Amino acid sequence: MNKNIHILVLATLVTACQDQKAINPAPSITLLPYPETKKGDVVDNHFGLQVPDPYRWLENDTAADTKAWVEAENEVTNNYFGQIPFRDAIYKRLEKLWNYEKFSAPFKEGDYTYFYKNDGLQNQSVLYRQKGEEGEAEVFLDPNKFSTDGTTSLAGIAFSKDGSLVAYQLSEGGSDWTKVVTVRAEDKTVIGDTLVDVKFSGLAWRGNEGLYYSSYDKPKEGSALSGITDQHKLYFHQLNTPQSTDTLVFGGPKTPRRYIGGYLTEDERFLIISAANTTSGGELYIQDLTKPGSAIVTVVGDFEKNHAIIDNDGDKLFIYTNLNAPNGKIVTVDASNPSPENWVDLIAETENVLNPGTGGGKLFAHYLKDATSLVQQYDRAGKLERTIELPDVGSASGFGAKTADKELYYSFTSYVYPPTIFKYDITSGKSELYKASGVDFDPTKYESKQVFYTSKDGTKVPLIITHKKGVELNGNNPTLLYGYGGFNVSLTPSFSTSNIILLEQGGIYAVANLRGGGEYGDKWHLAGTKLQKQNVFDDFIAAAEYLISEKYTSSEKLGIAGGSNGGLLVGAAMTQRPELFKVAFPAVGVMDMLRYHKFTAGAGWAYDYGTADDNEEMFKYLYTYSPYQALKEGTAYPATLVTTADHDDRVVPAHSFKFAARLQEYHTGSNPVLIRIETKAGHGAGKPTAMIISEQTDKWAFLFQNTGTSYIE
Template sequence: MKKPNNYMFLALAILSCNRPRVIPAAALLPVKNYPHSEVIVHKDTYFGTVVEDPYQWLENNSSEETQAWISTQNTVTDKYLTYIPYRDAIKKRLQSAWNYEKYSVPFKVGEYTYFMKNKGLENQWVLYRKKDEKGTEQVFLDPNTFSKEGTTSITEFEFSEDGSLMAYQISENGSDWNKIAVMRVSDKSIVGDTLVDSKFTTLAWKGNEGFFYSTYSRSQNGKSLTEKTTQHQLRYHRLNTPQSSDILILGGSLMPRNYILGKVVGQGRYLIATLANSGYGNELLLKDLNEHDSKFVTVVGNLKDNHEVIDILDGKIYIRTDLNAPKGKLVIADISKPIPSQWRDVIPQSEEVLQVSFAGGKFFANYLKDAVTNIKQYNLNGKFEHEIKLPDIGSVATFGVNSKLEDKFLYYYFTSYIHPGSIYKYEISTGQSKLSNASTLKFEPKDYESKQVFYQSKDGTKVPMIITYKKNIKLDGTNPTLLHGYGGFNISVTPSFDIKNIILLEQGGVLAVANLRGGGEYGSAWHVAGTKMQKQNTFDDFIAAAEYLIKKKYTSSKRLAIVGESNGGLLIGAVMTQRPDLFKVAFPGVGVLDMLRFNKFTGGEGWTFDYGSPQQSKAMFQYLHNYSPYHALKQGVAYPATLVTTADHDDRVVPSHSFKFLARMQKVQKGPNPVLIRVTRNEGHGAGKSTANSIEEQADRWAFMFHNMGLSYKDYK
């Protein structure tokens, strides 16, 4: 194109660059023919009830038939998304917004301060170090050099007692099966062999000799992504010895538990083992590493409540527990008699859910009030000293990493739905915080509002929700809105900035996050109220959130999209099959969607505290069968426009859940709303997802959502 030679034209061109370019919506594109999903007769019987499962063949993820099915489905999905005129513009805007430096909370080991950093669009975060606050940053470990595709990530690292060695764990292609290597800090040389097949593990050093880690035995030559994992093993690896000689400390067939984790406390003297069979409730065992051939002492011998050893100091053990305190408390006992009958309160239970950190000889009580953070400082006797003044209503996502008894200050990371994460330095003696590292993202929180509301669920329960949007939007029912939920496994969903949502907010859309029963926002009772035969409460809470948004005219059913991943993917699958009229667009991501077979694969057996088991009883089977998204799909129902997302190497929630749900939904769907799946290759449940693929996937979601709502897109350059 020729350069403009008319001054007026040039001026108009310059002015137009300062305004968003509106890309109009295209006519909705119907999908006339979905790829063929073969129906193969298969029937299972549960307590006398025959259940058909015609797509069970898709559970064989590695078969030629399944791989061909994935390729064909991806081709149809990509063709559909390519038709959307602003798909590329959204991707470019996300790339532009994403491209800023991001830091983690720093921590000191030996003479160095370490921190994670991403320069902007790097696929994985890099571990850096420097000698003092004003020192020169040095790359210490860069996982981006580990793989060409950028899908190898650092999932865990731990320094030895004197800081001379670092054990680090990596995930390849997002797998939960990891590898562990040990690096000499002085010259970055690798010490000994790389361990394989660690899974769901901590790294806990015994001096500088070796470390404890967790694993499962593998079958089928370690090639299966679906094999069950039920007998966790806590092992000890001595440096410069083969992995085959690693010592079994706990677990395996002699002490079968689904999860066993190790932690070394008391300045390296004591090994704490946490044993569990599900996402809630654990045993605590203690072993004195200074005594040769010492036996484990049982601190808590049942699986009914959650317990965590914070530290052991001067012969006293400090434990955060739910025992007789469903919202949590901190207790103390003599190390010689650590059992519950000898516990004494240090920080009693209060009205808010309590988590505890220890740093600089102080306890920091992180209280969760209606899903929002409030932190108070106490001495070792439980005397209140300071309340940390946070910059706004939000969350402290990381607090006092790797802190030590002698520390005079610590760092924490503050964020909210409209505040990009910033790092603060906190002086323990004065209780004063100072901004240490502000976000450089070009985003103005003052232009947006994030407020908390409370609404009533179906049974009258009051449920909190935080709604975020650009100031001065009109509440006329036309705003594109994304409603997010999770509601499971005692996990609290707290305010956190996500760069992905900048697209929605810039377009004048609404982001709503509901804190559903099944989560941990109000303690163990709130969690239990969304489990097993009370799981419908979670779905009712979410449906009520959608109805509230419509009633208050934030949006309408024609402009409402819903999203959730993993257990949240189950949530989306359940509510869209129960109330298909309520939502325009649905994004079930890496979801648990077949509730009759979830415990057949990988770690699914460990989810039965929340879900129950289809083999448990006839009543439990019937309850699960009734809401199971895969089984709840009915012929001739108009379901929302749906884009299912999963990954072919997901070895936590196996992708067959998504495959089977999608195949059946394509068969029964009535009307023009598309039913598509986006299967990412060589990635897993989420760990190590590359920046490039995160941007691609989110751009596709926004394009799919706006297009199916019949909206144009304002392109901000």
């Protein structure tokens, strides 16, 4: 080697070592005593079995003693995090990583092209618009001005067909309850009164005269965030009239349904009504709006399968369905006689799961092939025109547009491919880069691969493992295993700015596509529901065992995470195999399976879970795995950070409160078991950036501290 080059290389190495500083975990942290949580004497009788529920009082989230308990728990948790030596360094790194411009795919409404943009650390993304692609962009709607602390967010927006009118939803503190404001697009002047007490609703304009929306009767005062919301109702609101005079279109006492949605075909001829009592399966109805006073016609009159009208050509309806097709297909039928016996297959079921879209006079069949995207373009007669060439193996989204559009915009991402927007020419099939991500991440330094491991009963389950290239498989890598496994939800590859913290430290991020999800269609989903729910937990536990056996990590370096139904997953896994994991992150989880259906819209989850009221067999099954009831006295559990929020009115915080209280009572050993309770936040949607960064900082700090992992600045 040339002597001068040798000296230069040596100097570079020395400088690099000086620039990098290892911050070690605290050798010990003084954990404040857990709050003394009072115990009540509530006992429930389930089929002759007496089940104590000493922390029932924590279900009253507005009570003074509950609020005092929350404050005491947060004090313990905050004190713990204040002693982690690299917490501030992680926060600064995350803040730097987050601080880049982020764009959504653009969409056209009227004379304008709209898009969302976040300058970097803005709490909420801002909606901009411009005339044409080259016009000067102007702010159309800035949610950061909705509240001083960024906790009021934009929860949905809908434009009238000509783009002249806009309705948007506001969520305060992360609540599912929203308000709806209507404005003129040209000058942004408000029209009429704000609609209130709207929940689980889309917005659909009928011409420029008014819009359809859905809601429930508001629970009584004091229980707005936890009271049962059982009868959904579809209304039509005429502009410039009081909300009290809105027309009930469907639902209510005559046709009680738990979930009802309304939307229009693009030509505004048909109102489409979907109605369901659980999160899977539902009825389908249409109403011809060109005929005044026309009746609502039943397309599907049972709740067995999933269906949606995705388009129409005059009387011809295009319907997505998984009836007699577990992976989904597209059929056509005449609107005059739309029942299933008259359906004609247009795009047949395949071995891959279908999620269709339409645009530019075409049909887009978006398939999941082993949890990754495969997109094909068909003409209206069902003829395959092309398989769309995607930039890599990963997840594509956005294959939908208006009928007259000549192009559309789609986003593509994977665990190592930051979200990137492409413009797609519908006629030629060519994609071109529209907006690249500005995140500080070099994909060439990392790899992501899919493997298949064997679950307890022999089922092959996919697992995608992501890490820095060259990571040594020595069983000593800090690892986070993530899962969901429920409600037909598919976990597809997606980039996470937060995960960079783990990856650049040499850690491993793994995502398991468990049964109960939708990755392989209806059969895969059903294999993780009701009396087969244990399959989901077995799949997750087997994923952990695979990572350990293949030397990616060890039990002392392994953390598990999941939210909502995934929080239940983590709670079940850590109570069934506490020795297998070092760290657990159950977020906004369903932790009391005997009572989940008694809050908000929880009863709608019975399709996946069943309820303790169904029969004795179902009760005993739920009782066996329910995380709150499964905790055992005198057991050493993983270091656990339970997370929830005071405005979560989907999975009410009582689940996490009760689980954390009993966990702290029963747990032995030195691992901390904490609960982090966010204020003015809900189930997750609409969280301000500052809150997200703080939450993610604590997650990584907790993982590194409890796996004995140094943080390299």
